[in-house]
Amino acid sequence: MISGTLIPFVPLIAVAPVMVTAAWFDLRFLRIPNVLSLILLAAFVLFALAFPPADLLWRLLVAGAVFAAGMVGFHFRLFGGGDVKLLSALMLLIPVWSLGLFAHVFSLSMFAGIAAVFTMKRIPVFAGTGWASMRPGRQFPMGVSIGLAGLAHPIAVLATSAG
Secondary structure (H helix, E strand, O other): OOOOOOHHHHHHHHOHHHHHHHHHHHHHHOOOOHHHHHHHHHHHHHHHHHOOHHHHHHHHHHHHHHHHHHHHHHHOOOOOHHHHHHHHHHHOOOOHHHHHHHHHHHHHHHHHHHHHHHHHOOOHHHHOOOOHHHOOOOOOOOHHHHHHHHHHHHHHHHHHHOO
16 A cells, blocks of 8 residues: 555656666766656656646746756756756656755765765776776766665655654
């Protein structure tokens, strides 16, 4: 049985494999396939009737703001285009009332992702994989942190509402 707290997260939980795939692709190739963002968008469309009507506009506004800010970052080569698209599409699946918590989860996911990749680059078994993100001087695969945040957010909501 699904807890009442988890019901708003069914769409996000349904796309968990997409989050894992995005993280893996970004680690392996430093690229996030467009189809993964399109799957998130399709999930939003599929579940849109289940969202509170007032949330729909806010979800679109938040996703649009993230996309606009991300494109500015992309212009200055701070983010990859796949990162911007994936995070914007993910924002469509985050309940409006949990956006503040998601910001914290995403921040912690960024820290964890950076720490994990930084550590992996120094362990010969990982460094020798030939994966694009393991090569010296390559940028951080932000898809790892985006995917982790998408996976961890429902858990964080449960953890913070359990008391």
